[in-house]
Amino acid sequence: MSSTHLADWRQAFSRRNIVATVLGGYLPILLALAVIVLPLLWMAIASFKPAGEIITMQPTLLPQEPTLDNYRHVADTVPLLTVLGNSLIVTVVGSAIKVLLAVTTAYALVFVDFRFKNVVFIAILVALMVPPEAALLPNYMTISAMGGRNTLWGIILPGLGTAFGTFLLRQQFKTLPKDLLEAAKLDGAGHLKRLWRIVAPVSAPTIATVALVTIVGEWNNFMWPLIITDSVDTMTLPVGLNLLQTIEGQTGSYGYLMAGAVLVILPVLIVFAAMQRFIVSGLTQGAVK
Amino acid sequence: MRFSAAGQPRRVPAPSPHRRRQRRRDALVFFAFAGPNLLLIATFIYFPLLSNVYYSTLNWRMGATSATSAGLDNYVRLFTSAQGAEMWRVTITFTVVTVVASMVLGLLVALALNRKIPGITASRTAVFSPYVLSGVGVGMVWNFIFDPQLGVLGHVFRAFGASSPEWYLDGDLALGMVMMVYVWKNLGFCAVVFLAGLQSIPSDLIEAARIDRAGALTRFFKLTLPLLSPTVFFLTVTTILSSMQAFDILKIMTPSGNGTNTIVFELYLQGFGPYQNAGYAAAISVVLFVVLFAITAFQMRFVEKRVHYA
Numbered sequence: 001m002s003s004t005h006l007a008d009w010r011q012a013f014s015r016r017n018i019v020a021t022v023l024g025g026y027l028p029i030l031l032a033l034a035v036i037v038l039p040l041l042w043m044a045i046a047s048f049k050p051a052g053e054i055i056t057m058q059p060t061l062l063p064q065e066p067t068l069d070n071y072r073h074v075a076d077t078v079p080l081l082t083v084l085g086n087s088l089i090v091t092v093v094g095s096a097i098k099v100l101l102a103v104t105t106a107y108a109l110v111f112v113d114f115r116f117k118n119v120v121f122i123a124i125l126v127a128l129m130v131p132p133e134a135a136l137l138p139n140y141m142t143i144s145a146m147g148g149r150n151t152l153w154g155i156i157l158p159g160l161g162t163a164f165g166t167f168l169l170r171q172q173f174k175t176l177p178k179d180l181l182e183a184a185k186l187d188g189a190g191h192l193k194r195l196w197r198i199v200a201p202v203s204a205p206t207i208a209t210v211a212l213v214t215i216v217g218e219w220n221n222f223m224w225p226l227i228i229t230d231s232v233d234t235m236t237l238p239v240g241l242n243l244l245q246t247i248e249g250q251t252g253s254y255g256y257l258m259a260g261a262v263l264v265i266l267p268v269l270i271v272f273a274a275m276q277r278f279i280v281s282g283l284t285q286g287a288v289k
Numbered sequence: 290m291r292f293s294a295a296g297q298p299r300r301v302p303a304p305s306p307h308r309r310r311q312r313r314r315d316a317l318v319f320f321a322f323a324g325p326n327l328l329l330i331a332t333f334i335y336f337p338l339l340s341n342v343y344y345s346t347l348n349w350r351m352g353a354t355s356a357t358s359a360g361l362d363n364y365v366r367l368f369t370s371a372q373g374a375e376m377w378r379v380t381i382t383f384t385v386v387t388v389v390a391s392m393v394l395g396l397l398v399a400l401a402l403n404r405k406i407p408g409i410t411a412s413r414t415a416v417f418s419p420y421v422l423s424g425v426g427v428g429m430v431w432n433f434i435f436d437p438q439l440g441v442l443g444h445v446f447r448a449f450g451a452s453s454p455e456w457y458l459d460g461d462l463a464l465g466m467v468m469m470v471y472v473w474k475n476l477g478f479c480a481v482v483f484l485a486g487l488q489s490i491p492s493d494l495i496e497a498a499r500i501d502r503a504g505a506l507t508r509f510f511k512l513t514l515p516l517l518s519p520t521v522f523f524l525t526v527t528t529i530l531s532s533m534q535a536f537d538i539l540k541i542m543t544p545s546g547n548g549t550n551t552i553v554f555e556l557y558l559q560g561f562g563p564y565q566n567a568g569y570a571a572a573i574s575v576v577l578f579v580v581l582f583a584i585t586a587f588q589m590r591f592v593e594k595r596v597h598y599a
Contacts, residue, residue, distance in 0.1 A: 028401035029412050036416055036477070042441060043430040059444055101326040108322035113315045120323065127334045129585040131534050133553045134578040135337035137344060137560050137571050142332070161329030191318055220423040222537040227561050238425040242541065245429060254433045265426040272421050276414050279421060284482050 040265070047071070047258040054254050070259035077247060077256070079232055083240035084263070086152060090225070090236055091218040094156045098218075099211045102165030107195050109166070110173040111181060121170070128163040133223065140227055150234045155225050159218075165210040168285055172206040173199060205278070212275050213282035216268055237264050338578060344571035351565035363572035380551045383468060384532045390472045392524055395479025402480065403487045413484065417477040424474070424537030431470045432542055460548020467542050467549050471535055479524055486520030487513070526588040530581055552577055 046054060047070050049063040074080055108114070109121055139158045148154025176199065184194050200207065222238045229235045235243065241260045248256055272279055320327075345363050349356030367373045402413050419427065434440045435456045443453035456466045490513065498508045514521075536553050543549045546558050552573060560570030 025401075025404060025406050028397070029409075032398050032401060033412060033415055035473070036419060039430050039434060039473070040419075042434065043426075046433065055439060059441065101329070104322040105326040108319045112319045112322065113312070114319040115312075115316075117319070120327065123327075123335075124330065127330045129582050130334050130338060131530075131553075131577060131581050133534060133536070133556060134341065134574045134581075135334055136556065137567060137574060138337035138340040139333055140561075141340075142336075157329075158333040161326055161331075161333055163330065163334075166326065191322070216421050220421075220425075220537075222423070222425055222540070223557070226540075227557075238423055238537070241425050241429065245432075245541065246544070254436070254439060257429050258433060261426040261429040264423045265430075268421055268423065269418060272418055273414065276417070280417060280481055283420070283478070284485065 040269075043258045043261050043265070046254060047262045049255055051253070051255055070255040071263075073256045074244065074259045074263070078235075078240045078244050078260075080240075080263070082233060083235050083237050086155075086234060087219060087237040089152055090155050090221075091215055093152075094159060094218045095211060095214045097156075097160055098162045098165060098214050099207065101160065102162045102169050102210055103200060103207060104195070105162075105166045106169035106173050107191070107199060109170050111194070111199070112191065124163045124166055127161070128167055132159075136223070136227065139224075143228055148228065150229050150231045152234060154228050155234070155236065158224065159221070162214075165214060168210055168282070169203070169206060172203050176202065208275075209278045209282040212271070212279050216271070216279065219268055341571045341574045341578075344568060345575050347568040347571075349568040351560060351567040351570075356568065359568055363569045364576075366569065367572050367576060376550050376552060376555045379464060379549060380533065382464065383471075383535065383549075383551050384529055386468050387471050387475070387532045387535075388525065388528045390468070391476040391479045391528060392521070394472065395476045395524075396483050398476065398480040399483035399487055402484055413481065417481050419474045420478045422474070425541050427470065427474055428538045428541030431466075431473075431538075435466055435542075457543070457547075463543050463548045467539050470538050470542065471532070474538065475528065475531065479528065482524055483517070483520060486517045490516050523588075526584060529584055533577075533581060552580075 045061065045063060048066040048068070050065055050067050050069060053060065053064060105124075109117060109124075114120075135158075143149065143154045143158060146154070148157065180198060180202075181194055184198055189197065220238065221236070222242075225236045225239045226242060229239060232240065232243065241257075241264055244260050245257060346359055346361070347356040348359035348362070367376075398416055402409060402416065434442050437443050437453040437455055437457075440453070446453045454462050456462045494516075495508060495512060498512055503511065533551070534553055535551060536557065539546070539549050539551065539554045540557070545563070546554050550558065556570050556573040556577065558564060559566045559573060
């Protein structure tokens with residue numbers, strides 16, 4: 001090791017530098033992490049505490065007698081498997097159809113010749129700006145009239161038209177080299193074949209992004225299922241938990257409520273931790289050029 | 290229609306029968322691919338926008354089979370009644386406070402996260418994570434923390450010899466509480482976007498300023514912040530839009546909306562909550578759409594000129 005390296009080394013590990021790194025580098029991050037993580041940790045821990053440890057003047061961090069009773073109670077009060085299953089069906093079916101529609105619409109907007117394509121695209125852009133809440137009341141009337149109250153299709157159907165996914169995928173498809181598709185066309189491949197054999201495979205990362213963002217959105221969706229269902233047989237998990245909170249009220253049954261919160265938060269947390277790059281790029285799309 | 294560079298309609302020779310057949314076939318393919326989505330968008334986005342306008346002129350209770358015409362009464366009520374004034378006050382307070390707080394805190398967090406040290410990627414993930422979590426779950430967690438008797442916050446207050454504020458009983462405290470939780474959930478989004486903005490600033494610019502002996506604060510306010518201005522504008526618009534649409538945390542933490550009746554929450558309470566006042570809720574929907582549409586259109590017109598949509 002040369003003497004300049006040694007000097008660098010010494011400087012990097014000098015007390016002053018270490019203190020500066022810890023105070024300037026890690027301390028703010030640790031502070032931010034504490035604020036973000038502690039509430040979630042508190043939830044997870046409380047979900048394993050017996051009631052006596054929650055209604056106490058001397059709370060302890062860790063459960064003294066960890067128990068699964070809270071989860072059992074939630075399962076007894078709200079038919080947990082039913083609402084969990086409903087949430088899974090709504091999320092899987094809803095997302096699958098939405099992504100499929102976004103892919104085909106974006107393909108048509110980019111690769112099919114049609115004179116009024118730009119008009120259609122602007123109509124989709126405008127739809128992108130309509131807050132779902134503004135459509136709540138008429139959609140409730142429509143779905144009720146169709147007999148869709150307290151049905152899973154009634155929850156899924158109004159959200160299927162997708163402007164966000166279409167928009168994102170169109171931007172991606174436009175970057176694909178035209179020659180690639182021209183060559184396939186000359187080989188006699190129809191539109192469907194071009195879409196599934198060429199466009200979709202090379203756009204897989206963007207499609208995955210749209211899919212993940214859609215899945216997270218469907219899983220967390222609350223307002224529409226809350227309005228269109230009032231029977232536990234067809235409720236999704238967030239609506240079921242809202243019901244659980246109403247039933248339990250402020251009677252100090254936080255153990256149950258935290259068990260419910262874990263059930264709705266944990267799946268997304270796991271998906272997010274595994275796929276965060278896709279989800280972040282989808283949600284912050286358009287933020288930075 | 291196709292336009293030439295000069296903006297004049299291009300002279301197109303009359304299409305041959307073959308060309309015309311081809312065109313018709315393309316149109317068919319277009320609608321086979323895009324039709325279902327367009328039909329859904331028309332039915333569940335465009336049609337509701339129009340029918341809301343009609344509903345908003347009715348004096349109509351939710352679930353009732355008949356309604357009487359109300360003219361513009363619902364709108365008048367929305368802008369002149371005490372209830373309407375309260376809704377606007379709460380909406381504006383909630384929006385301004387949450388937008389400013391999540392952007393300032395988000396920028397601070399982004400500055401902290403903008404360095405290369407071990408564990409930084411995991412930290413960034415953790416900070417962003419609340420943004421993707423269910424608002425219902427998050428609201429339940431914070432209900433527990435804010436509970437004056439059993440919550441951890443109450444214990445902290447008592448440890449300092451004070452008693453916990455009655456967050457749920459006082460309207461202003463309740464609004465403060467939901468704003469804090471909302472900021473907690475959303476500041477990670479601002480942080481990640483700011484981080485991306487920070488990383489797009491060429492480091493030699495900052496380095497040059499450092500060599501010119503500009504202090505850290507000068508570098509930040511004279512260099513970093515101006516270079517971040519597109520990010521600041523983007524975040525201002527997107528967080529205004531999402532704050533104005535906040536619902537699940539408000540519904541879970543303050544179920545009947547005591548002091549927390551923002552425009553979307555009021556829309557829910559009026560249409561589907563205790564009031565069953567569908568005509569009034571429709572008027573709120575129309576106004577909500579106009580406000581949010583104007584904000585988005587403003588953004589597209591003035592900021593994203595460089596982005597080509599068509």
